[in-house]
Amino acid sequence: MWSLENISHTVDSWLYNRFDPTIAMLIEFAIIAVAVIGLFAMLGLVLIMMERKVSAWMQVRLGPNRVGPGGMFQTVADTLKLIVKEGMTPNNVDRFLFNLAPFIVMIVSMVVLAPLMFAKGFQIWDINIGVLFIIAVSSVSVIGILMAGWASNNKYSLIGAMRSGAQIVSYELSAGLSVLCIVVLAGSLRISDIINSQADGWWIFKGHVPVIIAFITFIIAVTAETNRAPFDLAEAESELTAGFHTEYSGMKFALFFLSEYVNVFIVCALGATLFLGGWMPLHFGSLTGFNHAMDYIPSFIWFFGKTFFLIFIIMWFRWTFPRLRIDQLLNLEWKYLLPISMVNLLIVTIMAILKWHF
């Protein structure tokens, strides 16, 4: 059967047979870099298109429908426009930090793609602390946002960046705690181990109510962590015009915009990996025929299907809810999400020790 695993193995073994191991590794680095940049751009295009279509449908509109069939190439046209636009640097900004900030945000979201498992056996780096790596590196992006807000020398930007800082730092907690629930159940931080532990059923089905609670907490927390509505206080456009990227234009703005969407993809991919079984097909215990039929669907379709389902849910939030106020945002985290996920983690731990899950 055709699969991504075979392709990567073939390429890998061909390179190692042909070249010196060091050179082979360097060539692999180059291939991966090109692939990641390509994926980055593709994800940006697809997700922005998806967002525009989903928002249009929820708002009883048609959405973009002029460029290409059904408006498919609208984001391509927009990207071209952003690339050829002048990248302005206003007077009195801290030029170095101002120009550095979008790259930090972008690099962070690129690096986090490394431990994700896109299909069966198709992974850039199967690091043994994969989940920890994602949680740790993704929180670096707040530095880029703070940098952008501070360097812009604009009061809107500064308020937006400060809000973003407070928000990301606090929501990391409950996101981390709900991720820990699955780590406790699976007994490993390695992404491939977590996926393999779901071979007989996804954690959201196996783990009873506590895992469902952890899943909901996770979705809420990552929505806040990626600065999306209803938690988009960092760029709250009716209050702060555009928040931390008020002064950015052209490609630098596009980098912020792209990395926002790639961050959404990453957190949804993490959610799909942890709670919905990654690339694992949907299996029910005794229905052998059904299970075999599910196995015929390629694993990367399972992975991307689950991820895009979660992305759709996050978009659904965005186009339904009003925005929270800053103190309510922090109240929600510290008074509701954090205690709940702590108690939840305790219950899950007891459950894991007593082997109460399926």
Next chain:
Amino acid sequence: MTNEELKKRISEILPGASFEEGGQWLNINMEAKDWRSFSNSLRDLPELNFDYLFCLTCVDWKTHLTMVYHLESTTYRHTIVVKSKLDRNAAEIETVSNIWRTAEFHEREVYELFGVNFLNHPDLRLLILPDGWEGKNPLRKDFEDPVNMIKL
């Protein structure tokens, strides 16, 4: 209170007031210097209780300015119009923005459009006209704007 009762009560408070009837509401003419105490008693006397100033404006009669205050009581629903003649060259009247808060903005508007100086106003600055506006007050009858005015 009916107009007759209002007339009787107000002439007790302000003997110098003269009355005009026949319009929609009872009109009271008074001197600008009496306005401070008179406005206070209009607001505070329980049987009058004019707590709602719904219109404050000025009319330029070419010889003098007239301040016009439309007052209503939200308890008794009686309405009066208070008018005061002002000198056109040195227009001055006591502010009522401490009695009816809405007057603060309305007085600022009248200040810049008619040039009436409101004494003791907390923040008498230009509201609508651009900062640094010099020259005549736009709503006076002798105002001419050679640039922007279109003669029909």
Next chain:
Amino acid sequence: MAFLKNYIKDIFGAVRSSLKGMRLTGYYALHHRKEPLHENVPDNRDELNFPERFRGEVVMPHDENNEHACTGCTACELACPNATIKIITKFDISPEGKKKKALDTFVYHLELCTMCNLCIVACPTDAIKMAQTFEHSVFDRNKLTKVLNKPGSKIREGIE
């Protein structure tokens, strides 16, 4: 204990109200073609249907003999609040040799017009009416000053 009860009640209330809103937007996402909120402008220019009272611009209808109904009475000019209409009159010599006031040029400044309909109401002979055009943009502002009576046109017989 009451605190915990309220706490849990709060959470469930919040989730329920959120799901209610999401149900509505979800319904619209699935039924987005049912009640579309769009016009395919400018593709549907041919199908665009304006009601006959729509005020686009003032026009003066001429019949097939190139005749209009304007007597040059300047009622519309007087009614106009913005000096949009300027009527220049001339004196026609009728066959009987009598001098008669008639319209020479009907100047209409579209750039000043606010489509208030007062001139149409004021016109005693229904010589002018509102047209349903709406795309008035031109490159030169002077092009918005129009002469409404066609060259060589004259007043229809029997209109005083």
Next chain:
Amino acid sequence: MSPMIIPEMGYKRKKELDCKVGYKIKNELYRETQIISDPSKSPDIEGDLVINIGPQHPATHGVLHLVITLNGETVKKVEPHLGYIHRSIEKMCESLSYRQFIYVTSRMDYLSAHMNNHGCSMCVEKGLQIEVPPRAQVIRVLMDELTRLASHQLWWGAMAMDVGALTPFFLAFREREMINDIMEETCGARLTMNYMVPGGVMTDIHPNFQRKVKEFIVHFKNKIDEYDELVTGNIIFQNRTKGVGYISREDAISYGMTGGSARGSGVSCDIRKLYPYEVYDKVQFNEIIEMGGDSFARYMVRMKEMRESISIIDQLIDNIPEGEFQAKTKAVLKLPKGEFYSRIETARGEFGVYIVSEGGTTPYRIKFRSPGFSNLSALDHMARGSKIGDMVAMMATLDLVIPDIDR
């Protein structure tokens, strides 16, 4: 990209405006307004953050300019700077005849254009002592209520947008479009109709009018429940609006607030009930009063008012009497010498027209008492001590239309 392209300009800018955050504001530039009732809230100016909201800002829905003083996220002072769209309509009207000046007033509060025209027509009719035919009266009331619905729908969408939900805006516009189509068919325009003239209405209603309005009412009765489902019941929205922007009944009266903004504080100020004009004394409707005084109360007043408007239209749409739609008037209107004042309830509050006539064909002095101007003056009082986001929500509940404020 080089910082040395225009070195002179760079230095000048830096000297002139020190853009560093947290700088000290000179007291003479931003002079303090005294707040009379609550001295404890008075801000200290040293070391605060001053932000301009507007004149171009997504939340002000126009060219309103608010200079707000912040302490962190907390608003210490709001100072409106007006005049960006001031056209001096009062001065313009002094040179227009009594028929002509009415069209200008629909440019003030463009969302309740019919009511503005109505108020002016009523004032002229009061001076001329014209009796409006019953058919025209009913048509006027119907148009007023349709405009009120359209205005409240737009307000609802914009309000939801200000608190961060974008979808309601489109849903509101979907229904508003139907009203606009009805208006377009009967009055000839969608926004600035100039349909009310002294003595009645300009043209008779379109033959389709009654059918279309009935269709709209049936459609809208379902949709308004969706509005409640999507926004009113939402927990985030309720938290954002409940208990913020409080203004007491006494303060609301003192600030001259009217319309839904004042009725949210328990002030009975509906001109339609207090001083009924046209056929408002013959229809059954309630004056909506909420006692909360906060943003949510003001929101609820307008939501309930929409339902009242529907019931008024429901009562009148089948009972339009036959007859003239316009009273006979002279070609040239001349008001007798004197002063005339008419009050009308627009979608935003009490709209007053004060005409001083010298007996000529043009008004000697005309004053429009616009509801938005007084409502805006209360914003400073309401917003002190709240967060930026709440200030935006408060501004939305006041339902400000900037040309109405600036006139």
